Amino acid sequence: MKLEHIGIAVKDLEASNELFKKLFNSPHYKVESVESEGVSTSFFQTGESKIELLEATNEDSAIAKFIAKKGEGIHHLAFEVVDIDFELERLQKEGFQLIHQTPKDGADNKRIAFLHPKATNGVLIELCQEKK
Numbered sequence: 001m002k003l004e005h006i007g008i009a010v011k012d013l014e015a016s017n018e019l020f021k022k023l024f025n026s027p028h029y030k031v032e033s034v035e036s037e038g039v040s041t042s043f044f045q046t047g048e049s050k051i052e053l054l055e056a057t058n059e060d061s062a063i064a065k066f067i068a069k070k071g072e073g074i075h076h077l078a079f080e081v082v083d084i085d086f087e088l089e090r091l092q093k094e095g096f097q098l099i100h101q102t103p104k105d106g107a108d109n110k111r112i113a114f115l116h117p118k119a120t121n122g123v124l125i126e127l128c129q130e131k132k
């Protein structure tokens with residue numbers, strides 16, 4: 001599994017885009033809203049991996065709840081897999097708790113699924129597979 005991106009929960013996407021642009025000396029290359037998740041996202045390329053900034057677009061969004069509970073910061077690690085259906089089945093057999101039993105559409109042209117952080121040392125893990 002390759003580290004595809006790190007997701008960071010932010011309160012103000014526009015302000016954070018400016019901040020990370022200064023940090024990387026390079027702007028984000030994409031902004032995308034995932035309405036089903038209640039998030040607005042932006043992506044920065046950092047070598048082979050990416051940084052995904054996530055801002056809540058409504059208060060029921062998982063990102064809004066995360067920020068209310070823990071504040072801004074690292075939200076999830078996303079690993080790219082070749083066959084997400086196979087990996088979900090394999091991980092479930094290994095005893096990992098899945099948040100999504102079947103993959104759903106995510107940002108950046110991907111099918112994604114999350115593992116429950118209870119089963120992964122408190123780290124929210126996303127699996128993703130590029131849509132063909």
Ligand code: ZN
Pocket residue numbers: 005006007052076078126
């Ligand atoms: Zn992500």
